[in-house]
Amino acid sequence: MQDQHKLAEIYRPYPSGTIRALLHVRSAGHYITGPGWSDGYARKEFLELFWGVRGEGEFRLNGTSWILKPGEVCFYFPGEIHDLTRRTPLWEYYWLTIDGENLPDLIRGFDLKRESRFAGSCPVDLFENLMKEIRSCSRRGEFCAGAEAYKILSLAMAGSDTANRELCDAFQKLVRETYNDPDVTVEWMSRELQVHRSTLHRIVSEHFGCPPQEFLISYRIQSALRLLYETRARIKEIAEATGFRDQNYFTKALLHRLGKTPSGLRRERGFFRNPDAALPAEKLKATEPPSGTDAERAGAAF
Helix, strand or coil: CHHHCEEEEEECCCCCCCCCCCCEEEEEEEEEECCCCCCCEEEECCEEEEEEEECCEEEEECCEEEEECCCEEEEECCCEEEEEEECCCCEEEEEEEEECCCHHHHHHHHCCCCCCEECCCCCHHHHHHHHHHHHCCCHHHHHHHHHHHHHHHHHHHHCCCCCCHHHHHHHHHHHHHHCCCCCCCHHHHHHHHCCCHHHHHHHHHHHHCCCHHHHHHHHHHHHHHHHHHHCCCCHHHHHHHCCCCCHHHHHHHHHHHHCCCHHHHHHHHCCCCCCCCCCCHHHHHHCCCCCHHHHHHHHHHC
16 A cells, blocks of 8 residues: 555754754655554654645644644644544645754744644645755755745744635725724724624734734834834824824834834934935825735734
């Protein structure tokens, strides 16, 4: 029955990383398993990520278990006993392992959880590039393998880019079009999008990594920072042009997020990209807001 299994795997040809880096990739692979396949039962001293493609697999640890379905990711942490089996006639998944002294910081920084979570379609190209870099057996390959693994981890924890995409796109578009109106609230956006507020909160939080209100405030702050740095417009004008009800609220928002006042940020910057600009409020409101991609970053950054 060997033809029912297709196991592609590649391992680092030395016991530990040869470079000083935050992330050391040990191995990676692509498994398509069928009847009679077993991954063994052993304690392993590295972090392993699993990303489901087809079928289902079951993972067990200390009397608990979880299922890995297509589009989901899960982990075994260093020092844990790996005990996994397929639950369907065919089970396909990609995997990678990471070791090194920085593993505790990596796990804590990404807030990794063992149990399965939906992450979207498996980034097959990234896994294939990762295996290619490991196969190169070079110092450059080791650095590049770490970069590919970091991208995979980031996608795994960022959430799906396909689940509920239509609603998330509509929400993001609504924010771009109305962020400079101080009367815009999450309740109002829920009505406009014809979805319950709790549903919007859950889906936006899963997709962007922050709830709708935080996303809206982050977008406003990002827009305001651009005007603070690029123009000589008065702070009061910038606050009004980017959806803050007054200058005091704007200042408190910046202090809370960035630890500095608008004036302090300007002094720290020390220059303007457009030193002659002194736009009145009506022109500020017409200024092009940040792109949708930038807004996604804002949701995570503030």
